[in-house]
Amino acid sequence: MAKAKSAFVCTECGAEYSKWQGQCGSCQEWNTLSEVRLSAARPGAGGAGGPSGRSGYAGALSREVVDLANVDLSEVPRLSSTFGEFDRVLGGGLVPGSAVLLGGNPGAGKSTLLLQTACKLAQSRRVLYVTGEESLSQVAMRAHRLQLPVQGLKMLAETSVETILAVAERERPEILVIDSIQTMHLEDIASTPGGVAQVRESAAALTRFAKHSNTVLLLVGHVTKDGTLAGPKVLEHMIDASLLLEGGADSRFRTLRGQKNRFGAVNELGVFAMLEHGLKEVKNPSAIFLSRTQEEAPGSLVMVVWEGTRPILVEVQALLDDSALGNPRRVAVGLDPNRLAMLLAVLHRHGGLFTGDQDVFLNVVGGVKVLETSADLAVLLAVVSSLQSRPLPRELVVFGEVGLSGEIRPVPSGQERIVEAAKHGFTRAIVPRGNAPKTSPPGMEVVAVDKLAEALEAL
Secondary structure, eight states, rough: OOOOOOEEETTTTTOOSSSSSOOOTTTTTOOOOOEEOOOOOOOTTGGGGGGSOTTTTHHHHHHHHOOOOGGGOOOOOBBOOSSSHHHHHHHHSSOOOEEEEEEEEETSSSSHHHHHHHHHTTSSEEEEEEEESSSSOOOOOOHTTTTTTOOOEEEOOOOOOHHHHHHHHHOOOEEEEEOOGGGGGGGTOSSSSSHHHHHHHHHHHHHHHHHHTOOEEEEOOOTTOOOOOOOOOOHHHHHSSEEEEOOOOTTEEEEEEEEEEESSTOOOEEEEEEEEEEEEEEHHHHHTOOOOSOOOOEEEEEEEEEETTTTEEEEEEEEEEOOSSSOOOOEEEEHHHHHHHHHHHHHHHEEEEEETTEEEEEEETSSOOSGGGHHHHHHHHHHHHTTTTTTTTTTTEOOOEOOTBBBBBOOOOHHHHHHHHHTTTOOOOEGGGOOOOSOOTOOOEEEEESSSHHHHHHH
């Protein structure tokens, strides 16, 4: 027998080495190299058909060189997932031959979302649902509780990748669901399921089959304590789309965010509500996040953020209190704490307001995580409102990036943000001068500012 070969893979960045070393040379992390036993290639593994079992990984094998100008530009037909929000995050639907990784915390609703999708798709398409964490009776009980149509959905309780590929070759499904990739294993890989070697090689074998057979592959992935997808980073490079389902057990809303997508925009956001009969898509997220009280309260302000291809209105709340500590606290939920500290310094230097003796707490209502800088101006105005105990008008909406010299910089898609705010009944907006429209929407007063001092005066 040929001697089994091994390599050492970094669990943080996926870098590969021929021998063990204490520090990864790529990401500079210590003690992150794990041994991966490389199996001998099996002829025809995963339906590739080549002598090494790895040829044709990206689809049909082509040995001819093709000029880029002669490549067919006809769009690949997509399959609807039956969820409009799911299709939005995917860039328009499921692409045949693609591999999609869905991650999330325990209890976020990953299995529920895919089971709902599989049951609905099974009414008109061939779907194979492979469960490695639950028994068939447990999945059937959940489908019955969610009142889903169960006719036509093919089920398989298996963790062996070889067996799954054999069944898939026989059934020829259009959609293959694997729940989850951490429970899958290959017989000739000498490591436990969930390890670096098993996750990497199992995902590679399943992805090869999906590319070769033009099957939509949906993988469920676990997340680590810090919220990142478990397993080596190389797993994210194998797949075509990486989605993260966020939302705690104490919240009825779930957000589906695209972190990587070869067939659409990244950072696209889909919103779902967890109800008695499963996940239900929220077609107008702004209406959900703007469920405010009737009374005006200091520190509360609405801002317009851009998620993927659409604007969303969310409320930011600030609370300032006299600090009893030598080092006042800076707590930001849904925002970058480091950026909050920078904005408070800008407020002191260019706004003349001192917050060094105050505990500052910030919260984005609804559990939304704001990743862009358009929230800077809204954050500062909410802080000023709480510091001065002065409520802001309910019909006011704000967005804009704040620079270190106190300037208000324009943000992308400013016109669309103003139009979206006008649709929801807002009558006044404070925006960067570069985003001010030539003609304001009917009933909307747009105040354009260049400096932080001008924004404070506009209040």
